[in-house]
Amino acid sequence: MLRINNLVKTFDGERRRRHSHAATPEEARVFAVNDVSFNVENGQLFTLLGPSGCGKTTTLRSIAGLERPDSGTIEVGGRVLFSTNEGKKPVNVPANERGLGMVFQSYAIWPHMSVFDNVAFPLQVKRRGDRVSRKEISERVMRVLETMELANFADRQATKLSGGQQQRLALARALVIEPPLLLLDEPLSNLDAKLRESLRYELKRVQRELGITSVYVTHDQVEALALSNSIAVMRNGNIVQLGRPREIYENPNCRFVAEFIGTSNFLSGNVVSKDDDRYTVNTVDGQLVLDSAATLPIGTDVIVSVRPEAVEVSTTSRAGEVPNEWKGTVLTRAYLGDSLDHVVGLGKHELRTRGNPSTSIEPGTTVYLRMDPAKLVLVPVD
Amino acid sequence: MITASPTAPARERAMPGWLRRVATPKTLIIVVVAGLIGYLALVPLYYLIWGTFFDANGFTMGGFARAYGDPRVGGMIGNSLWFAIGAAVLSLAVGTALAYLNVRTDVPFKGLFFAASIIPLIIPGILYTIAWIFLASPDIGLLNKVIEPIFGPGFFDVFTVWGMVWVEGLHLSPIVFLLMVAAFRSMDPSLEESALMSGASRWQVFRRVTMPLTRPAIVAAVLIMVVRSLESFEVPALLGLQNGIYVFTSRIYFVLRTYPPDLAAAGALAVGLLVLAVIGVAISNLVGRSSKNYQTVTGKGFRPRPMELGKWRPVMGGAIVVYFFLTVVGPLLVLLYTSLLKFYQAPSTEAFASMSLDNYSELFHISAATTALKNSLLLGVGSATLVMALMAVGAWMVVRSRIPGRQLVDYFSFTPLVVPGLVLGLALSFVYLRSPVPIYGTIFILLIAYCTRYMPYGMRYAVTSMHQISSELEESAQVSGASWWQTFRRVLLPLLSPGLLAGWIYILVVSFRELSSSILLYSPGNEVLSILIFEQYENGQFTVLAALGVVMVLTLAVLVVIAYKLGAKVGLRQD
Numbered sequence: 001m002l003r004i005n006n007l008v009k010t011f012d013g014e015r016r017r018r019h020s021h022a023a024t025p026e027e028a029r030v031f032a033v034n035d036v037s038f039n040v041e042n043g044q045l046f047t048l049l050g051p052s053g054c055g056k057t058t059t060l061r062s063i064a065g066l067e068r069p070d071s072g073t074i075e076v077g078g079r080v081l082f083s084t085n086e087g088k089k090p091v092n093v094p095a096n097e098r099g100l101g102m103v104f105q106s107y108a109i110w111p112h113m114s115v116f117d118n119v120a121f122p123l124q125v126k127r128r129g130d131r132v133s134r135k136e137i138s139e140r141v142m143r144v145l146e147t148m149e150l151a152n153f154a155d156r157q158a159t160k161l162s163g164g165q166q167q168r169l170a171l172a173r174a175l176v177i178e179p180p181l182l183l184l185d186e187p188l189s190n191l192d193a194k195l196r197e198s199l200r201y202e203l204k205r206v207q208r209e210l211g212i213t214s215v216y217v218t219h220d221q222v223e224a225l226a227l228s229n230s231i232a233v234m235r236n237g238n239i240v241q242l243g244r245p246r247e248i249y250e251n252p253n254c255r256f257v258a259e260f261i262g263t264s265n266f267l268s269g270n271v272v273s274k275d276d277d278r279y280t281v282n283t284v285d286g287q288l289v290l291d292s293a294a295t296l297p298i299g300t301d302v303i304v305s306v307r308p309e310a311v312e313v314s315t316t317s318r319a320g321e322v323p324n325e326w327k328g329t330v331l332t333r334a335y336l337g338d339s340l341d342h343v344v345g346l347g348k349h350e351l352r353t354r355g356n357p358s359t360s361i362e363p364g365t366t367v368y369l370r371m372d373p374a375k376l377v378l379v380p381v382d
Numbered sequence: 383m384i385t386a387s388p389t390a391p392a393r394e395r396a397m398p399g400w401l402r403r404v405a406t407p408k409t410l411i412i413v414v415v416a417g418l419i420g421y422l423a424l425v426p427l428y429y430l431i432w433g434t435f436f437d438a439n440g441f442t443m444g445g446f447a448r449a450y451g452d453p454r455v456g457g458m459i460g461n462s463l464w465f466a467i468g469a470a471v472l473s474l475a476v477g478t479a480l481a482y483l484n485v486r487t488d489v490p491f492k493g494l495f496f497a498a499s500i501i502p503l504i505i506p507g508i509l510y511t512i513a514w515i516f517l518a519s520p521d522i523g524l525l526n527k528v529i530e531p532i533f534g535p536g537f538f539d540v541f542t543v544w545g546m547v548w549v550e551g552l553h554l555s556p557i558v559f560l561l562m563v564a565a566f567r568s569m570d571p572s573l574e575e576s577a578l579m580s581g582a583s584r585w586q587v588f589r590r591v592t593m594p595l596t597r598p599a600i601v602a603a604v605l606i607m608v609v610r611s612l613e614s615f616e617v618p619a620l621l622g623l624q625n626g627i628y629v630f631t632s633r634i635y636f637v638l639r640t641y642p643p644d645l646a647a648a649g650a651l652a653v654g655l656l657v658l659a660v661i662g663v664a665i666s667n668l669v670g671r672s673s674k675n676y677q678t679v680t681g682k683g684f685r686p687r688p689m690e691l692g693k694w695r696p697v698m699g700g701a702i703v704v705y706f707f708l709t710v711v712g713p714l715l716v717l718l719y720t721s722l723l724k725f726y727q728a729p730s731t732e733a734f735a736s737m738s739l740d741n742y743s744e745l746f747h748i749s750a751a752t753t754a755l756k757n758s759l760l761l762g763v764g765s766a767t768l769v770m771a772l773m774a775v776g777a778w779m780v781v782r783s784r785i786p787g788r789q790l791v792d793y794f795s796f797t798p799l800v801v802p803g804l805v806l807g808l809a810l811s812f813v814y815l816r817s818p819v820p821i822y823g824t825i826f827i828l829l830i831a832y833c834t835r836y837m838p839y840g841m842r843y844a845v846t847s848m849h850q851i852s853s854e855l856e857e858s859a860q861v862s863g864a865s866w867w868q869t870f871r872r873v874l875l876p877l878l879s880p881g882l883l884a885g886w887i888y889i890l891v892v893s894f895r896e897l898s899s900s901i902l903l904y905s906p907g908n909e910v911l912s913i914l915i916f917e918q919y920e921n922g923q924f925t926v927l928a929a930l931g932v933v934m935v936l937t938l939a940v941l942v943v944i945a946y947k948l949g950a951k952v953g954l955r956q957d
Contacts, residue, residue: 066575095578096587108576112594121590122580170576177581 001213002040002063002181007072009033009058032058033069034237040230043211045204049224050234051260056217057185059234063215064102064183065095076100077180101174101212102183105190107166109158115169116141116154122177140176147206148172164195171206182207182214188223200226221261225249233257255379258305265306265351266379271298279378285346289323290376303379308354310375313342315361317368324371330363344369408866412783415775416791422834423794426809427801430656433812434649445646449637450654454628461622462612462629465546469614470607472551476705477558478600482592483698484559485566488688490699494706499556501710504938506895507553507616508912509931512919513713514540514549515620516720516928524716527728541624550617552709554610558603565599584689598669605666609659613802615898620919630655631804631898638808638902645812652805663800714935720928741929751930753907754914757825758894761910765832766889769840770882772833774875777844782853795841798834803898806834811902823905831899836889843888847881848874887945894938 009032033055040046048056061067063074065081074082081098083091110118119141123132132140145151148168153161161169167187174182187203188196204227207214218224224231225245232242233256241253252258255266269283279296281288281304288304296302319325328344328351340357343350344367351369361367434445449455480498483489505513517525520536529537539545573595577587593600618632628636630651637648691698720726722737745751773795779785780792798806810831814822821827851874859869875882897912904913911934918927 064575064579066578095575096581096583098579099581100579102576102579104572104576106570106572108570108572110573110577110591110595112597121577121582125577125580125582125586125590173576173580 001042001077002215003075005037005073007033007036007059007062007069007074009062009067009069031237033062036239038232038239038242040213040215042213044229045207045214045216045227047216047218047224047228047231048234049218049221049231051219054234055237056234060183060185060215060217064100065093065098068092099177099179100181100183101177101179103170103174103185103187105186107170109166109169111159113158115150115156115158115161118158118169119144119173119176122173144172144176163191164199167191167199180213182212184214184216186218203227233260251377252305252379255303258377258379263308263352265308267304267306269302269304271296271300271302274298284348286326288371288376290373290378292378294378296380301381303381305377305379306351306371307375308341308352310371311351311353312370313344313353313355313359313361314368314370315365318370322370323373326369328367328369330361330365330367332363333360411775412779412785415772416779418772419776419791419794419837422837423797426806426813426834429812430649430652430805430809434646434653437646445650448644449647449650458628458630458633461543461627464543465618465629466608466611468547469550469554469611470604472547473554473558473607474600474604476555478562480559480705481562481566485563486689487691488695489691489702490695491702494702498706498710499560500942502553502556503891503942504935505713506912506934507614508897508915509717509934510553510713511549511616511620512927513716516716517712518545522726524728541621543627546617546621549621550611550614554607555709558607561603562599565596569595601669602666605662609662612655612658615804615901631802634804634808635901648808652808655802656805659800659802717928717931720925721932723925726924741925744926745929745933750909750914754909754911757908758911761825761828761832762890762893764829765836765893766886768833769836769889770844770886773837773840773844774878774882776841777848778870778874781845781848782856796838799838803835803896804902806831807899807902825908827903828900828910831903832893832896835896835899836892839889840885843881843885844878847878851877884945887941891938891941891945894934
């Protein structure tokens with residue numbers, strides 16, 4: 001549905017040259033997006049996830065046509081929107097002829113129009129040949145307002161709506177032309193936590209019901225995990241990992257991804273033996289066995305990522321029965337309502353664990369930590 | 383739980399308790415400042431009304447009858463509106479187009495915008511008008527000389543209402559430009575981008591989203607420009623009087639200059655002008671208030687890629703260069719050119735051969751010139767210092783204190799903003815002609831006039847910087863045991879000083895170009911620079927005047943550069 005190939009976008013080189021006095025333009029090039037490629041299948045919700053400045057918004061705006069990439073191709077449903085392929089004529093369809101839907105972070109609701117007019121605008125500005133009758137505009141606007149549960153507010157001034165309603169209005173306006181592709185630029189980041197959560201499900205429902213292909217930009221990993229069919233984690237203009245939410249969370253392919261998504265303990269170590277998929281790793285705090293599909297030779301330096309919830313804390317030892325049992329002392333604990341964290345000292349390091357709040361152990365107690373080999377992740381050293 | 387009981391006040395002094403509580407330095411300072419602000423704002427207006435409606439025999443409408451009974455009054459009002467609206471529309475069209483190009487497109491020569499935007503500050507209206515007389519007078523205008531072979535003599539005539547509109551409109555256009563740049567910048571760019579994403583063409587976006595959203599700013603700008611043009615004195619006096627084209631301000635001046643001066647009739651005209659100005663300001667405030675409804679949630683402020691002009695880019699670039707020549711280079715060059723000549727003449731080989739610096743050296747020998755420069759500097763520094771000192775306390779009252787009636791201080795300090803300079807000059811002469819204190823005819827009456835006129839600017843600077851200081855800084859000083867005055871002097875003043883200094887320099891700069899109040903209040907021997915230029919123009923001493931003008935522009939340019947370095951909000955900042 002959406003195909004992006006080798007997209008490159010550098011920050012305005014000319015301006016940078018003027019200010020930094022760099023000797024050559026090549027040195028002055030700062031990549032906002034550096035050779036990014038991905039495909040989105042029909043009806044999928046694809047998320048670009050990353051910290052600010054990673055190039056996710058630039059990528060989205062390039063798809064929208066609001067930003068002109070330096071090179072690469074962008075194709076939606078077989079139609080080339082942007083291309084700099086050598087030998088062929090360069091293509092750059094203007095934003096207003098791409099026919100895509102977009103929801104902005106600020107919603108960009110036009111304050112001088114009513115709710116109805118905001119949604120009708122995309123239909124009213126269609127080219128003469130494609131323009132639909134006034135009656136049909138009204139029908140289509142009301143239909144989409146109905147879907148968004150805004151039909152009762154049609155005549156209201158757009159700015160009189162609450163934050164959540166403005167958000168739905170922005171979505172209605174993006175959907176009214178039934179675009180082949182919907183672009184969402186951090187649409188939930190301006191809402192408070194409670195509303196964000198409920199709108200997240202609302203958004204997911206609408207997207208799945210309409211089956212509309214979407215590209216979603218966010219820096220919120222929870223949002224990304226909850227909404228997406230697939231996620232691309234971006235860093236410094238590159239995609240570092242692309243996969244389904246579960247893959248990204250359970251098998252991060254580098255320390256950056258493991259750190260960015262959820263919290264994790266990182267233990268440096270060295271591969272000492274390997275039997276099929278079962279690795280044995282020596283760390284400063286002890287030996288670990290774990291399962292990994294990676295192919296790393298013996299002697300490689302690695303990092304083992306241990307999710308807090310993958311650690312079982314117990315006051316009794318089961319040494320010999322299960323692998324990976326370490327001894328430590330509880331340093332502090334924190335009750336979080338739906339879970340309880342212990343920080344356990346292991347001589348040199350500390351390990352954060354998360355478990356059921358019914359297990360609460362006094363600081364100073366000697367405890368045994370057990371880690372399931374299947375839940376430990378082997379991460380190559382960057 | 384500990385309950386603190388108030389300690390009984392020691393009764394060692396003879397003063398009654400209530401008096402000691404009230405007669406603190408704090409109350410004293412506040413009362414004096416509030417009193418001065420009220421005095422400066424209200425007394426002239428009171429005397430203006432009184433002097434217009436009352437004579438020796440009590441209430442009279444005689445002044446009104448004489449002023450508005452004149453058969454030419456219809457033409458005068460018509461000219462005033464034609465001139466004011468014309469100049470406002472011209473400045474709006476030019477200023478808005480430039481602002482849009484600068485903020486939203488990749489137009490070339492963006493550096494020139496900055497230079498153009500400070501022009502109203504460094505070329506006073508009187509010099510700007512005279513420069514345009516040198517350029518487009520039908521007899522001596524250089525532009526006419528240039529095109530004479532094609533269009534015949536006197537093609538451009540600056541001494542018409544259209545000429546007045548042209549000069550005033552161009553001089554105001556940088557102000558509109560700055561207002562509209564602020565409006566375009568404060569608008570969330572995603573509002574336009576979302577329209578683009580909806581499939582609207584550039585033109586549709588501009589017409590259906592950009593224009594409606596900036597309409598409040600446009601309406602406000604139009605009204606402010608109309609009011610400023612109505613108040614303008616230099617342009618109508620120098621360009622209009624020659625052909626008998628009167629507007630309110632030049633009519634008032636004319637009535638006062640004929641012998642015997644009819645003060646009541648001038649007052650009646652001034653009241654009429656004041657009413658027009660008040661209406662304009664009131665409407666623009668109303669519009670400003672209703673525009674609050676347009677504020678929306680703003681996003682992360684993604685600077686949008688400027689719109690590419692494509693094949694129009696050179697065209698627009700050319701238009702900007704032309705504008706820059708018309709507003710900046712032309713007037714400055716013609717002043718410089720004239721200042722080097724022995725007598726005013728069109729450029730020719732002889733003219734260039736005769737050039738010398740004689741006019742500049744002559745300036746040192748005209749005692750009036752040095753006096754005027756000294757007076758201008760004294761008045762500028764004096765009024766800037768007084769205003770900023772008063773307004774530092776005034777701003778504290780308005781922003782921080784809970785004193786009842788503090789809003790009045792705010793209103794009074796902004797009142798002079800709607801009083802045209804000429805009207806203020808007339809009102810002050812009403813006050814001090816009757817005053818037993820011998821102020822009329824001295825430089826002090828000018829000082830009072832300047833303090834009154836620039837009070838609103840001082841207040842704006844002081845209030846802005848007061849808002850930037852957290853009240854906790856003040857409270858922690860109090861908790862540490864500092865008295866009000868100690869807190870004010872040791873904590874607030876140092877923190878306010880950058881803002882106060884910026885305001886100080888701004889007032890110093892604008893006081894140099896003041897003409898419309900001074901023209902009615904100065905007395906021979908007490909000229910300031912702008913008055914001296916006006917006198918020399920009337921005496922036909924064009925070349926010396928031009929030299930004086932060049933000196934004045936250079937002085938102002940230095941002051942503006944200093945102000946800019948100190949971070950005062952003058953002109954446009956390129957980022």
